[in-house]
Amino acid sequence: MVTMTLFDQSWSETTNDNGNQVVPIVTDNASTSRTPALKFIKEDVPVLPNETPENERFLVIEAWKHSDFLCKNYILSVLEDDLYNVYSGVETSKKLWTALKKKYKTEDSGLKKFISAKFLDYKMVDSNSVITQVQKLQVIIHDLLAEEFSLSLVINEAFQVAAMIEKLSPLWKDFKNYLKHKRKEMWLKDLIVRLRIEEDNKDTEK
Secondary structure (H helix, E strand, O other), X not given: OEXXXXXXXXXXXXXXXXXXXXXXXXXXXXOOOOOHHHHHHOOOOOOOOOOOOHHHHHHHHHHHHHHHHHHHHHHHHOOOHHHHHHXXXXXXXXXXXXXXXXXXXXXXXXXXXXXXXXXXXXXXXXXXXXXXXXXXXXXXXXXXXXXXHHHOOOOOHHHHHXXXXXXOOHHHHHHHHXXXXXXXXXXXXXXXXXXXXXXXXXXXXX
8 A cells, every 4th residue: 555645854765654655745835955856746858948059958958857767766666566557657757746646636535525424424323332333433533633624624522522412313312402402511521421321221221
């Protein structure tokens, strides 16, 4: 598995905690003073003035091609074999970089849409423990936060509490209304304690 990561310091092949390769990506405003080769992910073959002597034109373009070749092959060197085979034929660093960014931005967008739909569609059912279902919902919310949804969607603790109350199953209708009309703000840990007590009471009544 190849993971895309953002940084603006230097090029280095790394691995994450799971041992997966990390493909280095720099932001558009990353500094190139320490890594001059980075400019080739943004540049095309230089266009020289018509009056440039042929020998100078040849030297400039060949120097650019050589540096671009090194830059492109550095990027390719950190890809896994299957991705290397797909992208090794790309002509320049810029085209390679553009293709990789498009691929991973598309995958990232699809993942975020999947996680958000999973959160919105999640419904609790009467046949399972409410605490178990709350824990599953907490995992989904954690995934949302991990995908930086907090930048566009407020998922603070008050939101999480309100969402969990709203997703309670029909058998919890009365208790849901009771919780929704409480004026005092409730923390997530308090909600889980209340749900656990109420579930134990329901089991006792059976």
